[in-house]
Amino acid sequence: MRIPCPLCGERDLREFTPWGDAALMHRPGFDAGPEAAHAYLHLRENPAGPHRELSYHELGCAAWLVVTRNTLTHEVMGAALAGEGAEGGA
Amino acid sequence: MRYSGLSILRNALSGQKHWAPAWREPAPKPQYDVIIIGGGGHGLATAWYLARNHGITNVAVLERSYLGAGNSGRNTTIVRSNYHIAGNEPFYAHSLKLWEGLEQDLNYNVMMSQRGVLNLCHSDGQFDFYARRGNAMRLHGEDAVLIDREAVRGFAPYLNFRDERFPIRGGLLQPRGGTARHDAVVWGYARAADSRGVDLIQNCEVTGFRIENGRVRGVETTRGYIGAGKVGMAVAGRTSEVARMAGLRLPIESQVLQAFVTEGLKPLLPSVITYGMGHFYISQSDKGGLVFGGDIDFYNSYAARGNLPMVEHVMEAGMAMMPMIGRARVLRSWGGIADMTMDGSPIIDRTPVEGLFLDGGWCYGGFKATPASGWAFAHLLATGESHETARAFRLDRFATGHVLDEEGTGAQPNRH
Numbered sequence: 001m002r003i004p005c006p007l008c009g010e011r012d013l014r015e016f017t018p019w020g021d022a023a024l025m026h027r028p029g030f031d032a033g034p035e036a037a038h039a040y041l042h043l044r045e046n047p048a049g050p051h052r053e054l055s056y057h058e059l060g061c062a063a064w065l066v067v068t069r070n071t072l073t074h075e076v077m078g079a080a081l082a083g084e085g086a087e088g089g090a
Numbered sequence: 091m092r093y094s095g096l097s098i099l100r101n102a103l104s105g106q107k108h109w110a111p112a113w114r115e116p117a118p119k120p121q122y123d124v125i126i127i128g129g130g131g132h133g134l135a136t137a138w139y140l141a142r143n144h145g146i147t148n149v150a151v152l153e154r155s156y157l158g159a160g161n162s163g164r165n166t167t168i169v170r171s172n173y174h175i176a177g178n179e180p181f182y183a184h185s186l187k188l189w190e191g192l193e194q195d196l197n198y199n200v201m202m203s204q205r206g207v208l209n210l211c212h213s214d215g216q217f218d219f220y221a222r223r224g225n226a227m228r229l230h231g232e233d234a235v236l237i238d239r240e241a242v243r244g245f246a247p248y249l250n251f252r253d254e255r256f257p258i259r260g261g262l263l264q265p266r267g268g269t270a271r272h273d274a275v276v277w278g279y280a281r282a283a284d285s286r287g288v289d290l291i292q293n294c295e296v297t298g299f300r301i302e303n304g305r306v307r308g309v310e311t312t313r314g315y316i317g318a319g320k321v322g323m324a325v326a327g328r329t330s331e332v333a334r335m336a337g338l339r340l341p342i343e344s345q346v347l348q349a350f351v352t353e354g355l356k357p358l359l360p361s362v363i364t365y366g367m368g369h370f371y372i373s374q375s376d377k378g379g380l381v382f383g384g385d386i387d388f389y390n391s392y393a394a395r396g397n398l399p400m401v402e403h404v405m406e407a408g409m410a411m412m413p414m415i416g417r418a419r420v421l422r423s424w425g426g427i428a429d430m431t432m433d434g435s436p437i438i439d440r441t442p443v444e445g446l447f448l449d450g451g452w453c454y455g456g457f458k459a460t461p462a463s464g465w466a467f468a469h470l471l472a473t474g475e476s477h478e479t480a481r482a483f484r485l486d487r488f489a490t491g492h493v494l495d496e497e498g499t500g501a502q503p504n505r506h
């Protein structure tokens with residue numbers, strides 16, 4: 001599996017630390033209540049198919065990315081810088 | 091037909107031509123009292139204990155592929171009860187006791203071999219922690235022996251005793267732990283459940299639920315609609331996908347775990363041995379192959395195959411613990427989809443949909459749980475109440491904060 005970092009180009013999987021669903025980018029506010037905090041912390045879509053995940057380019061540029069990958073085939077469909085245009089998943 | 095020494099002899103003399111099939115291939119009936127989704131060890135064990143313990147036999151197990159196609163036929167077959175959290179240990183203790191009587195109960199040879207499980211440790215801190223875990227196990231009536239470096243050397247002299255960075259300090263041995271033949275466990279439960287009238291329906295994928303007024307009425311399948319009084323899900327890596335069809339979102343991520351086996355060798359390993367400085371564990375199958383594995387691949391996957399970096403990592407850990415393994419040739423590697431929960435512990439509970447129950451979140455460690463999981467899930471399905479050994483495995487524990495985090499890693503499933 002090779003991941004196209006927007007800054008470094010296509011790099012080996014080993015350089016990245018996957019961090020889970022990109023929905024983690026949308027942390028609810030303190031006033032959102034315990035249900036929202038629970039959903040944010042624990043509940044996941046976990047799709048069999050295209051999945052947007054947060055990934056840290058630890059052994060490269062140290063950027064946080066949103067990588068879109070098909071979990072059924074491991075096909076990497078794209079990667080964008082988290083925060084810059086890359087919206088977190090639902 | 092009951093298997094016995096006599097039946098083996100009789101069939102040997104008649105050219106092995108008269109064995110009856112181990113189970114029927116029935117067509118689905120329009121309605122069952124209980125439908126279990128998933129023909130792995132857990133689903134089949136649930137069906138068996140529903141019949142055996144509760145007399146409920148109007149039951150179908152629906153399997154999208156063949157029986158044992160999932161993790162039940164892909165795991166490294168280690169059976170142990172060396173947990174230390176109060177909500178976990180009694181459950182695994184119950185499971186190990188069931189393993190000890192399983193072959194008589196099922197009239198099936200599951201090749202349960204209590205060859206022991208040895209966890210190595212490499213520092214004083216780790217040694218102290220193992221002392222604590224061993225004590226926790228013994229307080230729950232389980233067996234645990236803390237052994238020092240010299241005892242480990244006597245046990246397996248070829249381990250790496252020269253590693254200055256991660257010296258072998260000692261280990262925690264559970265003599266009653268060991269391995270069982272994974273396929274035989276599936277087949278044994280399947281045959282036993284079938285003999286009580288349970289319908290095992292293969293090539294039958296559940297594609298939806300029929301839910302009316304918050305209550306499940308049945309399931310849509312690739313072989314048509316089947317009605318049910320109650321439905322239990324036991325689909326491991328597919329838990330999120332199946333539960334989503336009932337409108338549920340779960341605290342689970344599916345990740346791939348790989349395993350490896352070498353060519354057959356003469357008897358070498360006295361027990362299961364696990365490395366304490368990296369995720370690596372190894373045992374020897376009855377055919378002689380060294381069976382080993384390590385970490386999950388760390389990313390979400392439904393592919394049931396992993397990537398090469400983890401293959402390399404596992405081999406490196408193996409070389410670090412037991413350098414002579416480098417001379418063995420790897421025959422095969424494969425992967426399975428582990429249903430990783432947010433605290434690393436399983437779920438056996440009701441769901442918000444009335445009549446729909448969940449057995450899942452077994453992560454990479456649910457083979458050892460097969461008998462107790464079936465026992466507890468059958469109890470829940472039959473009585474509506476959690477079994478006493480599985481009360482902590484609640485679905486709402488994440489919302490209430492009563493999580494069961496053995497490793498203390500937090501809500502990061504790829505770190506458990």
Ligand SMILES: Cc1cc2nc3c(=O)[nH]c(=O)nc-3n(C[C@H](O)[C@H](O)[C@H](O)COP(=O)(O)OP(=O)(O)OC[C@H]3O[C@@H](n4cnc5c(N)ncnc54)[C@H](O)[C@@H]3O)c2cc1C
Nearest residue numbers: 128130131132154160161162165166168296426456457458
């Ligand atoms: C490589 C590897 C090594 C492991 N090693 C160990 C070990 O040493 N010790 C240990 O204790 N545990 C181990 N485990 C974990 C263990 O294998 C699992 O936790 C356990 O086998 C799960 O059993 P199960 O019956 O719940 O799931 P499975 O055996 O996966 O059964 C689930 C079944 O559900 C079916 N299914 C899915 N979706 C549908 C649908 N929509 N309709 C109908 N059927 C469906 C699947 O086809 C599958 O057959 C390992 C796992 C892996 C992958």
Ligand SMILES: [Zn+2]
Nearest residue numbers: 005008060061
């Ligand atoms: Zn980069």
